[in-house]
Amino acid sequence: MNLSAQFSQALAEMGLNLDAATQARLLDYLALLAKWNQTYNLTAIHEPERMLTHHLLDSLALLPYVTGERLLDVGSGGGLPGIPLAIARPELRVTVLDSNHKKAAFMQQAVIELKLANVEVVCDRSEAYRPGAPYPQIVCRAFSDLSEFVRATRHALAKGGEWLAMKGVYPNEEIAQLKGARLKRDAVLKVPGLAAERHLIVLQAEEETA
Numbered sequence: 001m002n003l004s005a006q007f008s009q010a011l012a013e014m015g016l017n018l019d020a021a022t023q024a025r026l027l028d029y030l031a032l033l034a035k036w037n038q039t040y041n042l043t044a045i046h047e048p049e050r051m052l053t054h055h056l057l058d059s060l061a062l063l064p065y066v067t068g069e070r071l072l073d074v075g076s077g078g079g080l081p082g083i084p085l086a087i088a089r090p091e092l093r094v095t096v097l098d099s100n101h102k103k104a105a106f107m108q109q110a111v112i113e114l115k116l117a118n119v120e121v122v123c124d125r126s127e128a129y130r131p132g133a134p135y136p137q138i139v140c141r142a143f144s145d146l147s148e149f150v151r152a153t154r155h156a157l158a159k160g161g162e163w164l165a166m167k168g169v170y171p172n173e174e175i176a177q178l179k180g181a182r183l184k185r186d187a188v189l190k191v192p193g194l195a196a197e198r199h200l201i202v203l204q205a206e207e208e209t210a
């Protein structure tokens with residue numbers, strides 16, 4: 001089966017309904033990531049099938065949990081999960097932020113080449129970034145432990161907003177020692193072809209809990 005057929009089948013298994021043009025745009029992004037990865041070392045994963053499962057499908061597993069109109073992805077690296085989410089949901093406005101200049105340059109290139117009108121790229125440290133308006137949701141994948149994620153982005157979260165952290169192992173210890181936030185909900189993310197566990201941890205600000 002070719003990559004495009006594998007992708008369609010996996011999306012169906014995940015219950016995600018994305019039209020053919022959107023699927024093609026997502027694969028174009030993956031191809032661009034693979035191309036730039038040869039020079040810029042954006043990800044340790046090189047094989048197309050593994051990039052599909054570990055990057056594209058893993059990012060898209062977050063789609064059912066994206067509820068607001070705007071989203072901040074911190075430590076986005078090559079644009080994961082923010083860029084796939086933005087391609088899948090053109091009405092969603094996504095800011096992808098990374099302090100690494102090479103990674104931000106790649107993301108800017110993706111915005112230009114793929115004409116991603118709903119993506120803003122910011123090259124800054126999350127602690128220093130001051131958005132024009134706070135975000136209803138802030139996401140991260142492979143960024144930091146939960147308390148650090150909250151500390152580094154608290155100023156950018158809207159009142160009543162939530163943090164979404166993607167984790168490979170359920171972070172019992174990090175939740176027990178969490179500072180500045182409380183667990184709101186968690187979910188197991190189902191990613192076809194990915195043997196590793198995937199967890200979503202949703203947090204809310206401590207002062208907003210009863």
Ligand SMILES: C[S@@+](CC[C@H](N)C(=O)[O-])C[C@H]1O[C@@H](n2cnc3c(N)ncnc32)[C@H](O)[C@@H]1O
Pocket residue numbers: 074075076077078079080081097098099100103124125126127140141142143152
């Ligand atoms: C392990 S990579 C993960 C990249 C991407 N989220 C993924 O899942 O493939 C972590 C990224 O966070 C960025 N980063 C680390 N600390 C940061 C900070 N304080 N502010 C902004 N970016 C940061 C790094 O430059 C790196 O690109």
